[in-house]
Amino acid sequence: MTARFVARPAGAEAYTLGEGPVWDPDRNRLLWVDIQGGTVHAGSVAPGRIHVTDTWEFDDLACVVAVSAAGELLVAQRGEVVEIGLDGARTPRADLSRAGSRLNDGGVDPQGRFLVGGMALDDSRGTQTLVRLDGDAVTVLDDDLTLSNGLAWSPDGGTLYSVDSIPGVIYGRDYPDGERRELFRITDGLPDGLCVDAIGNLWIANHGLGRVEGRTPSGQLLAVVEVDAAHPTSCAFAGPELDILVITTATEGMTPAELTRQPASGRLFTAAVGATGLRTPYWNRYR
Numbered sequence: 001m002t003a004r005f006v007a008r009p010a011g012a013e014a015y016t017l018g019e020g021p022v023w024d025p026d027r028n029r030l031l032w033v034d035i036q037g038g039t040v041h042a043g044s045v046a047p048g049r050i051h052v053t054d055t056w057e058f059d060d061l062a063c064v065v066a067v068s069a070a071g072e073l074l075v076a077q078r079g080e081v082v083e084i085g086l087d088g089a090r091t092p093r094a095d096l097s098r099a100g101s102r103l104n105d106g107g108v109d110p111q112g113r114f115l116v117g118g119m120a121l122d123d124s125r126g127t128q129t130l131v132r133l134d135g136d137a138v139t140v141l142d143d144d145l146t147l148s149n150g151l152a153w154s155p156d157g158g159t160l161y162s163v164d165s166i167p168g169v170i171y172g173r174d175y176p177d178g179e180r181r182e183l184f185r186i187t188d189g190l191p192d193g194l195c196v197d198a199i200g201n202l203w204i205a206n207h208g209l210g211r212v213e214g215r216t217p218s219g220q221l222l223a224v225v226e227v228d229a230a231h232p233t234s235c236a237f238a239g240p241e242l243d244i245l246v247i248t249t250a251t252e253g254m255t256p257a258e259l260t261r262q263p264a265s266g267r268l269f270t271a272a273v274g275a276t277g278l279r280t281p282y283w284n285r286y287r
Helices: 256-261
Strands: 003-006 018-024 029-034 039-046 049-057 064-067 073-076 080-084 090-095 101-108 114-120 128-134 137-145 148-153 159-164 169-174 180-185 190-196 202-207 211-215 221-226 232-238 244-249 269-271
Touching: 018 064, 018 101, 018 232, 029 064, 029 244, 039 244, 064 101, 101 148, 114 137, 114 148, 128 148, 148 202, 159 190, 202 244, 211 232
Parallel strands: 003 221, 148 190, 190 232
Antiparallel strands: 018 029, 018 244, 029 039, 039 049, 064 073, 073 080, 080 090, 101 114, 114 128, 128 137, 148 159, 159 169, 169 180, 190 202, 202 211, 202 232, 211 221, 232 244, 244 269
16 A cells, blocks of 8 residues: 655745755755755755755756765766865866756765766757766766656665656666666656665656655655655755655646646645655765
8 A cells, every 4th residue: 555645845045946955964055056046055954944044046057966974065067066165165076068968867876986976958859977986086877767756775885876858767787886777657646766675665746746755765655745846856865863854846837727726836745744865965075
């Protein structure tokens, strides 16, 4: 039987394309981005309440954020990855620009390396990459994606889960060197960002259906979290006990009538789903 939960809006701010929530346990804060707004945000988290404490602004997109153990930020923009130092200084770390695409979702692997994928800006399919940064080295993991999205690892770090949203495929691979394999497809709605809980189940934002789905790694539907916003984009477990599911949403592409029907669209939501998350690895800026 599928468990049912309801997420609550948390915080008054609405974003055009809220994305990429990351819990930073050492500083007891949540990080997330508004891609189209070109902003990175930090805030405190409690059930039903997220309070913005810091904001970093960019002249271009801010697609995804990662954080180091010391607190430096790594931000992927349209095609460039930039470090924000503790003093606020911004240092380019990698140029990943590709014609006809922009960077999209990313994450930090168990070894502290940053992975980020791309999305096509036109109707082309199968041309996008998922890459891993290790110092100055760039390793291409995939080169046949259309909209590279959610990245997360199993509790033991031995499996990487990833999403290609347009075909609706959730992949798995033995990490770091295993072959990619298709685990299952979601054909109703658009699978977007995801996270993994402490027992290894996947929580996947379904963009278009207004919900987050809890599934086994084989695709069995275990839980549905209803979100009063048609376009959930990603999710992460947050809070000191990693027991608050934070969900980002977007207003991008919604009509005025849709926004009237769902006025909480673009805001962050929280839900208690009876699961706890995994501690996200910190980015190792020296790799």
